[in-house]
Amino acid sequence: MTVSRRDFGRFLLAAPAAGLLLQPSALMAGAARRGGKAKARKPNSKWAGVQVGLNVPYSFGTRTAMNAETILERCVALGVSAVELRGQAIELSLGLPQDLVLGPAPTDYTAVYETGSGLPEAPGNAMAANAPTRTRLTEAQIATYREAATRLRAWRMTVPMERAAAIRAEYEKAGVQIGVVKFDGISEMVPEEYDYIFRLAKALGARTVSGEFSMRAAEQMAAPAERHGIWAGLHNHLAVTPEIWEAAFAKGRYIGANVDIGHYFAGNGESPLPFIARYPERITHLHVKDKTRDNRNVHFGEGDTPVKEILQAIRDNKWFHIQATIEYEIPLPAEADRDTELRRAIDYCRRCLLNEV
Numbered sequence: 001m002t003v004s005r006r007d008f009g010r011f012l013l014a015a016p017a018a019g020l021l022l023q024p025s026a027l028m029a030g031a032a033r034r035g036g037k038a039k040a041r042k043p044n045s046k047w048a049g050v051q052v053g054l055n056v057p058y059s060f061g062t063r064t065a066m067n068a069e070t071i072l073e074r075c076v077a078l079g080v081s082a083v084e085l086r087g088q089a090i091e092l093s094l095g096l097p098q099d100l101v102l103g104p105a106p107t108d109y110t111a112v113y114e115t116g117s118g119l120p121e122a123p124g125n126a127m128a129a130n131a132p133t134r135t136r137l138t139e140a141q142i143a144t145y146r147e148a149a150t151r152l153r154a155w156r157m158t159v160p161m162e163r164a165a166a167i168r169a170e171y172e173k174a175g176v177q178i179g180v181v182k183f184d185g186i187s188e189m190v191p192e193e194y195d196y197i198f199r200l201a202k203a204l205g206a207r208t209v210s211g212e213f214s215m216r217a218a219e220q221m222a223a224p225a226e227r228h229g230i231w232a233g234l235h236n237h238l239a240v241t242p243e244i245w246e247a248a249f250a251k252g253r254y255i256g257a258n259v260d261i262g263h264y265f266a267g268n269g270e271s272p273l274p275f276i277a278r279y280p281e282r283i284t285h286l287h288v289k290d291k292t293r294d295n296r297n298v299h300f301g302e303g304d305t306p307v308k309e310i311l312q313a314i315r316d317n318k319w320f321h322i323q324a325t326i327e328y329e330i331p332l333p334a335e336a337d338r339d340t341e342l343r344r345a346i347d348y349c350r351r352c353l354l355n356e357v
Contacts, residue, residue: 042175043079045346047353048315052324052346053082053179055287057089059328061338063184064101068093068167075176078342083171084180084210084285084325090200091156094163100152104212105185106142111212112237117244118215122267124295125239149185156196164203171204178204179323180233180258180285186211186221194221198228207321208233208284210258213240215248222252233258233284238267238295242275249282256284260327262291265305269293273310280319286310287327288349297329299341300348301357308352315353324349 045052054075057066068089075083088101115121171178181201186209189197201209209225210233211217221232234248235258245257257279264272276283288311290303300307314322326345332338351357 043076043081044175045079045081045350047350049318049320050311050315050322050324050353051082051177051179051320052080052288052326052349052353053084053177053285054078054080054342054346055084055086055182055325055327057086059326059342063103064088066092069170072171072174072176074339076174078339078346080346081175082177082179082323082325084182084323085178085204085206087181087183087197087200090164090167090181090204091159093167094159096152096155100148100155102145102148102152102184105149105188106137106145107187107214108184108212109137111187111214113239115213115239115244116215117247119244119247120241121239121244122241122269124267124269125237146188149188153190153193156193159196159200161199161203164200168204178206180208180210180325181206182210184211187214187217189220191224194224195228198224198230201230202228207231208256208258210235210284213237213248215251218248218251218255222255225254226252230254231256231284235287236260236267237263240264241268242278245275245279245282249279256282258284258287260287260289261307261310262287262289262297262303262305262329266291266293266295271306271309273306273313276310276319276322277313277317280317280322283319283322285323285325288324288345289327289329297331299330300345307348308357311349311352312355 056071056075057063060066060074063086066089068085071085071089092101113125168178181204183197197209208231213234213236217234225232231254233256248255259272259276261272288307290298290300290305290307292298292303311324314324326349328342328345330341332341348357
């Protein structure tokens with residue numbers, strides 16, 4: 001995740017596009033409308049044993065304005081067979097009222113710059129922490145968010161997991177695996193809410209619940225993760241070092257790392273591959289992107305991040321539990337076709353894994 005000044009102005013109450021809210025039966029009805037498409041060839045983005053996936057709908061340019069059905073159709077069209085699916089999309093398809101579709105929590109924005117670990121941070125974090133455009137939320141903004149989050153929490157306690165099972169069935173029927181479920185605000189949840197997100201992930205067939213890194217999140221998620229047998233995959237930004245990861249791992253046996261290889265490279269000034277090789281069993285999934293040394297997102301293969309070497313290491317070492325999840329953050333001009341650019345990124349990963357790069 002990256003944060004712009006504009007994001008801060010939009011975060012409090014995210015507004016999904018009109019008409020996207022589904023009732024529980026709508027997902028099934030959508031499948032029936034597709035009719036003959038069920039017999040079409042299923043998507044496949046696994047090459048040489050490595051599952052390449054997509055962080056959605058974030059990679060489509062939104063966090064909140066798409067439901068699970070719309071995302072599924074687009075992933076099938078792109079040939080993507082695994083996803084990291086955001087909680088907002090899932091909950092929209094479970095009947096979440098639109099006024100409770102929230103953007104990132106205040107602590108998610110803080111996580112871009114701080115880890116809460118008390119340990120020395122990565123040297124590259126200065127590029128973010130000292131940036132003049134960094135915005136501080138007001139007390140009023142935080143209070144507005146948390147009031148809405150309280151109402152969202154109450155709604156979550158009413159959701160039957162059978163509805164999530166229907167979403168899983170549709171994804172699996174279409175040939176798309178929900179490997180990871182991503183939630184905002186994991187540092188601000190109460191015990192009942194942690195139980196909810198892990199139960200929801202299990203109902204969807206996911207191996208991992210992901211969210212923004214903080215030491216509090218590691219501490220609070222350790223017990224429910226182990227109880228449910230679902231990994232907590234904490235996502236790093238520029239500040240996180242190997243030592244900070246290790247401190248988080250010590251909190252619980254199901255605390256893992258969602259290693260954003262671009263952020264790691266730009267923040268630490270070195271390849272994340274030695275860290276991945278040291279703790280492969282703790283790596284839940286990657287966020288695959290290509291950054292330059294000065295923290296710019298560029299087209300895959302044009303930056304300094306060792307994307308090819310990392311993908312091939314997963315292949316060669318048979319670390320096949322590590323989903324290589326593309327998180328598409330390249331700024332695109334208005335006239336660009338996002339799906340064309342996504343296919344370009346997916347194909348780069350394919351070529352890396354098949355030794356065509």
